[in-house]
Amino acid sequence: MPYYRQVGEFPPKRHTQFRQPDGSLYAEELMGQEGFSSDSSLLYHRYLPTAIMASEEYDAPAWTRVPNRPLKPRHFRTHKLDAGPDADPILDRQHLLANDDCRISYVVAERPSALYRNAVGDECVYVEAGNATFETVFGALRAGQGDYVIIPTSTVYRIVPDGPVRLYAIEATGHIGPPKRYLSTRGQFLEHSPYCERDLRGPTEPLLAEGTDVEVYVQHRRGWTKFTYANHPFDVVGWDGHQYPWAFNVADFEPITGRVHQPPPAHQTFQGPNFVICSFVPRKVDYHPLAIPVPYNHHNVDSDEVMFYCGGNYEARRGSGIEQGSISLHPSGFTHGPQPGAAERAIGAEFFDELAVMVDTFRPLDLCEPAISVEDPGYAWTWAGRSAGGEGSAG
Numbered sequence: 001m002p003y004y005r006q007v008g009e010f011p012p013k014r015h016t017q018f019r020q021p022d023g024s025l026y027a028e029e030l031m032g033q034e035g036f037s038s039d040s041s042l043l044y045h046r047y048l049p050t051a052i053m054a055s056e057e058y059d060a061p062a063w064t065r066v067p068n069r070p071l072k073p074r075h076f077r078t079h080k081l082d083a084g085p086d087a088d089p090i091l092d093r094q095h096l097l098a099n100d101d102c103r104i105s106y107v108v109a110e111r112p113s114a115l116y117r118n119a120v121g122d123e124c125v126y127v128e129a130g131n132a133t134f135e136t137v138f139g140a141l142r143a144g145q146g147d148y149v150i151i152p153t154s155t156v157y158r159i160v161p162d163g164p165v166r167l168y169a170i171e172a173t174g175h176i177g178p179p180k181r182y183l184s185t186r187g188q189f190l191e192h193s194p195y196c197e198r199d200l201r202g203p204t205e206p207l208l209a210e211g212t213d214v215e216v217y218v219q220h221r222r223g224w225t226k227f228t229y230a231n232h233p234f235d236v237v238g239w240d241g242h243q244y245p246w247a248f249n250v251a252d253f254e255p256i257t258g259r260v261h262q263p264p265p266a267h268q269t270f271q272g273p274n275f276v277i278c279s280f281v282p283r284k285v286d287y288h289p290l291a292i293p294v295p296y297n298h299h300n301v302d303s304d305e306v307m308f309y310c311g312g313n314y315e316a317r318r319g320s321g322i323e324q325g326s327i328s329l330h331p332s333g334f335t336h337g338p339q340p341g342a343a344e345r346a347i348g349a350e351f352f353d354e355l356a357v358m359v360d361t362f363r364p365l366d367l368c369e370p371a372i373s374v375e376d377p378g379y380a381w382t383w384a385g386r387s388a389g390g391e392g393s394a395g
Contacts, residue, residue: 137205
């Protein structure tokens with residue numbers, strides 16, 4: 001995280017004695033990135049965070065990954081994915097797209113999740129609809145429609161929905177944070193950044209829970225394990241540092257606009273290992289007298305582009321079948337752009353009422369079974385004015 005935060009109780013000097021009311025020592029835990037060379041936080045536990053009673057393999061749902069062959073743009077309708085009332089908001093995520101840097105998934109759920117730790121990388125969870133509490137070892141975060149919630153690597157947490165929630169999750173194999181160009185050398189948001197520290201929310205008080213023999217599901221670099229902890233991991237009385245879960249609402253992203261069309265980096269919100277996350281929000285559009293507000297045709301030769309359409313009307317895709325909850329995949333090797341007629345229709349527009357989350361990856365994305373099950377087979381041919389096409393058809 002770009003700035004320092006304090007929650008609860010902790011000693012005035014790190015790595016010194018900090019005693020509980022009964023005289024015993026609190027157990028100090030350093031949670032940090034890149035060995036001891038990057039952001040970290042110090043947490044103070046009532047019980048030893050190392051005390052486990054059991055460790056056993058867990059067979060998590062495995063989704064087959066297949067290449068995007070034949071190469072073509074694709075459209076997936078997430079609102080057609082089945083969701084039962086007993087779906088776990090974390091363990092029952094349905095994987096859609098993946099490569100070795102990130103995995104994109106979607107889930108509809110309404111019951112609390114199990115306790116979970118992702119030891120592979122950070123997670124960015126976007127709340128498409130509904131409200132939930134993200135309970136974590138650092139404290140609780142309330143989240144609702146339009147919130148991005150960033151969960152640092154190896155944070156024990158669970159999601160407790162208020163009712164049905166729709167969650168779009170991006171799991172990294174490293175760390176997710178603000179783009180470096182938005183930050184000073186000391187980590188402060190700069191004046192040209194489209195958001196700043198005032199827009200971010202972190203835990204404000206400890207979250208304490210009692211319990212023994214508590215199960216935590218851990219995703220790690222060699223699979224999954226279910227630990228049984230001697231005591232509930234939510235036993236932290238205080239912490240301080242730069243690493244913790246935080247939330248940011250997309251409505252607080254201030255769009256960067258210009259006289260002519262601005263390229264996607266103007267919408268960048270976060271960066272991860274070999275991918276970026278961008279937010280397309282309602283905004284005033286290009287104001288040159290001859291401007292064409294929708295995007296020009298573009299071929300991102302180094303990246304696959306994934307758009308999750310989560311509000312308003314995405315003008316450039318009108319007539320393609322895109323709807324609320326749709327995901328489009330425009331891969332490297334394919335030139336993509338606005339649908340036929342979109343450029344002419346957009347001329348003279350002053351405002352776009354659209355909301356979308358974009359992920360650009362710099363390695364190709366594979367398709368997972370849930371995405372394939374809700375694919376719109378006619379999408380690739382919509383630029384040619386055709387409603388359908390075969391796998392061997394020209395698009």
